Amino acid sequence: MGYVAIKGGKAAIEGAAAATDMLRAGSEHAEPLVLDAIEGQLRLLVSRVVSEGGLYHPKLAALAIKQFQGDTLEAAFALRAYRSTKPRLLETPPQNTAHMRVIRRISSAFKDIPGGQMLGPTYDYALRLLDLGLVDENPEDFRAIARRFLADAPETELPDSFPKVLDALRAEGLLPPLKPVAGAPFDITRQPLIFPVPRAAALATMARAETGSLLAIAYSNMRGYGDVHPTIAELRVGYVPVMLPHPVTGEPMEAGEVLMTECEVVAMFEGDAEGKGCGGKPVFTLGYGACFGHNEVKAISMAILDRALQKGMKDGAANPSEDPEFVLLHVDGVDSMGFASHYKMPHYVTFQSDMDRLRTTQAKAGIDTVRQKDTA
């Protein structure tokens, strides 16, 4: 049974758009949101939208958040729609996250990591108590926050980037060797996911996945539907300089920088004392997560699922989080939101058909629906 073309409702649809905008504006005394304020003060929301939209454009993400009144799914959808209108000019050479200008790096594997642990901006140690002082914040005090913070910063010589924790483990022979560089990675924006897919497709799909979806499936693994048991070797947040060839010299030049979150987890080791396993020597297994913006829960969830999917691809899926098809086809926010939302569209003909079939079935069963109603 198909759909039917219908007419009418144009005025109502236009009215709905006006009604939505009216609620955005609120009363006559309200001030419009300024994009810079969204980008700065709602930075984690912007991070979520650039990540799930798959386009690193914080300014447009702020605009989408304003336009769709804080709906992250719609905002990510708008970024995806925007990107589909733009020509693709280039594919970057592989960028090196070791050059990340870090603003936060922690490890739950080691206390002393090369360069030290820096908590950076985090709520990890904050009490989840409402700060009523922000209800009516004094603009002068607000503007002084950054000045005071910088004035109180100790004078230290710190590098912009730091060595990776995994490098130390790898040097000890506790990790699998790095794979040789292969050809061009799988491009999920141009190629459909036809299973089995390479790990590159899984990483790209999860990098722009909806945070809650990734977290839910990763959480199933954490709670027992899986056995990754991760330890975070390193979680880092910072700005990766994007290096592209200079149009004249061809030498790599910095085109700008991208805020991203990266997580490497160490999981159960593979192999045994007899040398059965990874390359004849028991080594830890690894999971990797990365995404645009500052999204720690997403990066951790992705790293856990990466490890779970590697296991599923190798040994077969023992639970949903190890099944590439289950995970990768259900974590995209724009896909899943679109499917859920389409149920709001008219299904008049299909539902009419459902009713007809039910009435026919009831008639065949000898049920007199009218008499039944009268008796009731």
Place this chain on the structure above:
Amino acid sequence: MNLPPDFPPRNRWGALLAQLPAGQVRPPAATLELELEVVDITLPQSGLGLMQLHDSALNDGFYLGEIPIARAHVRVKSADGQEGEGGAVLLDDRARLARAIAVLDAVLAARLPGWEAASTLVEQGMAAHEQLAQTRRALLARTHVDFSLLGQEEDE
């Protein structure tokens, strides 16, 4: 005609100029265009780039997502016949800004008339970058975990 020894290398000029507000970069470039002959080798463009990473766990390549790209490539010739090429690739979607930076890049690289203005802008971009770097260093310095204090403080 020489730049100071600590002047940044050419591969950083674009990023440093992009640190400045566009309103600070475009007018000097426009002034140079009035005095010099500027020809587009490729038309200024804006669009997207696909950002590739190698995962640091196993070294598999993958695409993290897309980034805005603006780029320009120009040839600039002075009245006395000197000429040079300039280019810019920016994480930005303003092709006109990329072209302005490409003009400054050409003028500065070939020391064409007006290169001093371009070098001043690069220095201002460097100052802006340093301010940003200082803020980021403060984020690290104020949150550096000193584990040696654990157990040594009475209140811990």
